[in-house]
Amino acid sequence: MDKIRVVGGKALHGRVEVSGAKNAALPAMAATLLTAETIRLENIPYVKDILTTRTLLESMGVAASVSEDGAGEFKADAPTSLEAPYELVKTMRASVLVLGPLLARFKKARVSLPGGCAIGARPINLHLQGLEKMGAKCEVTHGYVDATAEALRGAYIQMDTVTVTGTENLMMAAVLAEGVTVLDNAACEPEVENLADMLRAMGAEIEGDGTRTIRIRGVKRLKGCRHKVIPDRIEAGTFAIAAAITQGDVEIANCNPKHLTSVLTQLNLVGAEISLGENGFRVRGHAAVSSKNVTTFPYPAFPTDMQAQYMALMTQGDGTAIITETIFENRFMHAQELRRMGADIVVEGRQAVVRGGKPLTGAKVQASDLRASASLVLAGLAAQGETVIDRVYHLDRGYCRIEAKMAGLGAEIERIH
């Protein structure tokens, strides 16, 4: 099992290019099931979850190729299976995204329930309720969802919680349904808009993506297309915090600063200097870090996927910051590892109280989930001495060569095989 070793105390300088967004590439790959024609994707990040999704599509008989330069080609002209097996789904919950497209095109799907993960129970009740509103029958037995439909019909679907993959699944189910579907209280993450762009390139009729109300008019058939995956706003935010926490000066390129306005605003508030560009932004960190509260909410508010990284920064704050996590019920696993590095963090339910003012010291720590691992790398960059992070397979699910990118900015960091 790989580990990552970081020696802290180096200010990061230079330019880093952001990879494609995992959370935009995953639904895009699922959407290739909606047509028999060839789909070409660009800017796919070469990370574990993408390779898992390729394996899943191949297990269904889809011709799927993904290259390290981010190009992918898919052709689902003759699927041999309409099932997402437990063995694959348990390693990546986002496999549930094949449910909508399989139902839309084949009126049948058998998908393992994803089960929970480190950060929460992760139910998919809203996905299933929406599909049933469109006329599907979803039976949950033996840990699988068996979904069938005579036909999918447009419906008015009000989701009581904002769900990103729920919105994506239902959008993909609706594009081939008869009539109009309205998704109310929809997620408006950039990844949802990116998927809508791809579906429109395939001939779908969708409007309102990026707002809380999305309207989809079903069409008979969808065609192949070429589609570019948007840059990863969470990777961009992670590098922004790396610059801030090491008092460095980093240009973060190939990303859209508008996709992380809430994060950059918060970094400004805590004392980092942000300058925006066309195709990226620059972050200059300073020794004085102000402790500022933050609460995670659905996009466009401060993202839950940046909460762990922000907590690492707040350990350097000049006072006390209260971090409130409203999206997931158990997303403070990184706190106990940061405490091993000397951080003063008290977790009370959905809130973590972070008292700054004490320098971190390097330690052996353990990653628990994707963004928690990123938080530990960031803390290691700032800590005195050496930090060794175990279970970095969590990191590899969503970050492409993070240690190489950090080293390119002057960090003393290496992977230990």
Ligand code: EPZ
């Ligand atoms: C997506 O997960 C992302 N994953 C997550 O990123 C991200 O943290 C999350 O959205 C929130 O932004 C992908 O896009 C592949 P949700 P998702 O459905 O869609 C509840 C990462 O680090 N809920 O928006 O699974 C749920 O329990 C990952 O890359 C229901 O109750 O999250 C949670 O409390 C981690 N019923 C809230 O909604 C449902 O049917 C938001 O979850 C669905 C969700």
